[in-house]
Structure formats: C-alpha cells, structure tokens
Amino acid sequence: MNPTVNFAGTSIATNKDPMGRSEQAISSFSDAVIYWFRQNFGKIVLLIVVAVCAALISKIVAAAMRRALERTNLPSASIFVNIVRALIWIFAAATVLQPVFGINPSTVVAALGVSGLALSFGLKDTIANIVGGFGLMVSKVVQPGDIITIQGTTGTVRDVTWRHTIVIDRTGNQLLIPNSILNTTALEKITEAGEAATTVPFTLRGDAEIAKSSHSIAQVVAQATRNMAMPSNPPIVQFQGFTPYGIKGQVVMFAKQGVIAADMQDAATRALAGQDYLVQEAELPSGEGVDQAN
Secondary structure: OOOOEEOOOOEEOOOOOOOOOHHHHHHHHHHHHHHHHHHHHHHHHHHHHHHHHHHHHHHHHHHHHHHHHHHHHOOOOOOHEEEEHHHHHHHHHHHHHHHHHOEEEEEEHHHHHHHHHHHHHHHHHHHHHHHHHHHHHHOOOOOOOEEEEHHHHHHHEEEEEEEEEEEEEEOOOEEEEEHHHHHHHHOOEEEEHHHEEEEEEEEEEOOOHHHHHHHHHHHHHHHHOOOEOOOOOOOEEEEEEEEOOEEEEEEEEEEEEOOHHHHHOOOOHHOOOOOOOOOOOOOOOHHHHHHHHH
C-alpha cells in the first residue's frame, strides 16, 4: 500500500516500487520480441531453409566436381570449385532478398551496376588475380603438381585459389604467388629430375686416370648419399675443362623429395675429401699456379 503525504490539506501518493517498473519494462520488451517473431516467423524459417539447402548443395556439388575433375583432363584446382560455390550462394541470396528482406533483386543489380566502376578500381588487384588464375588453369599453363621456377623461386604447385597460387619448395616452405604475377611473368616448367639436381665441383689431378677416377667418384658419392638420392637417378660425373691444377669437373646428384640440396652437397664433399686423385688444396692466384705447374 503506497503511503500518503499531506501538505496543506493536499494528499500526494508516492510510488516506491521500482521493481514493479522493471518487471513492466521486461514484460513489454518480451511482448515486443514475441510479436516480432510471430510476424516474421515465416521469413526466418525461409531464410534458415535456404541457407541450409545452399550449404548442402554447395558441399555436394564441390565434392562431385573434385571427383569429376580427377577423371578428366581438366586440372583439379580449387578455383573452379570456388566459382561454382560462389554462384550457388549468390543464387540463394537472390532467392531470399524479396520475401525475407523486401528488397527487389533487380534493384540490387542496378545498384551494383552504378557502383561497379568504383568497385572495379578498388578491387582491381583481386579481379586481376581471379581472372589470371582462371586463365592459367583453363589454358593449362600451370596445373597442380607442376614444378616451376619463377623469379628465382622453384617449387611444386599445390593449388590455384582465388587470389594466389600455392607453391611448396623443397624445404617445405609454402609460397603464395599472386595469380596476376604468374600470368604476366615468364616462368619455367622443369622436370622432377631437373628440380632435384645439385652439384659439387672438383678438380682431378692431371696425372690421374680419367675413366677410373670418374667411376670412383660416382661410387663414393653414391655410397655417401644413398639415403638422400633419388633411386632412379644415380650421380653423374662431368668434366668441364682444364686448369693449372688439373681437370675441372663436377658431380651431379639428384636429391629425393624432402631432402635439402645443401645437406646432400655436404655429404658428397665430406666423402670426396681425402681422395688421392683429387686436388685437395685451395685455388691459388693464376700466376702462382702457372709457376708451380711449370
């Protein structure tokens, strides 16, 4: 019961029940939320159903496309799958614009047309990468599994996405190269053996027997790098010319996948050190070398 205060014969009732006001506000908010849900229940259900259907269709179509691309001559890259998935979600969004949000899809298209010029300037790099990646895949210039060299970087192409091409080098590092660069820069496609090749130079003594020494070098290097080399590519000994110290040459080795070239070079150099048919001294100035040879 509210107390009453009298001032000069006037009665004023004071309300000291703030909890009642809070409950009334909460009740009003709850009623508003319930009313909104009742009014928009159908729209919410439609939005959820369309989103779930779009997600399921996108997943099914993506899996089917990957299997289909593996059976054809087309490269299996995520850029094709992503384009189809984007089209599915665009269609789903256009389906719910009018009934759920009350927006006419043609109005959105017109708005995009007006702002398309500004978007093209702001997203020119992204658009260039998308178009460049699609062109690379359709023309089969670059496909997953190719070994390429571009701007001094060598690696295996793992995938081509919207913006960049993923390249894995021999050490396992992941390189992200923008598609626009691949589309405008000269690149070199090399074989697996060419990418795996590494060399160790040597100088054969002038009085050594070439055939016997060459066979010995190949055997020593093969034994030292047996756990690093490609089984189908044994070391190759090549001779390149003459120096005041002897015959200049190199041994070419082929590192298997996952082996760092520097580790293979180290193993071969350690194995060749101390061989009596090789010159084991540092190269001297040309004048001193000629005098010593004479």
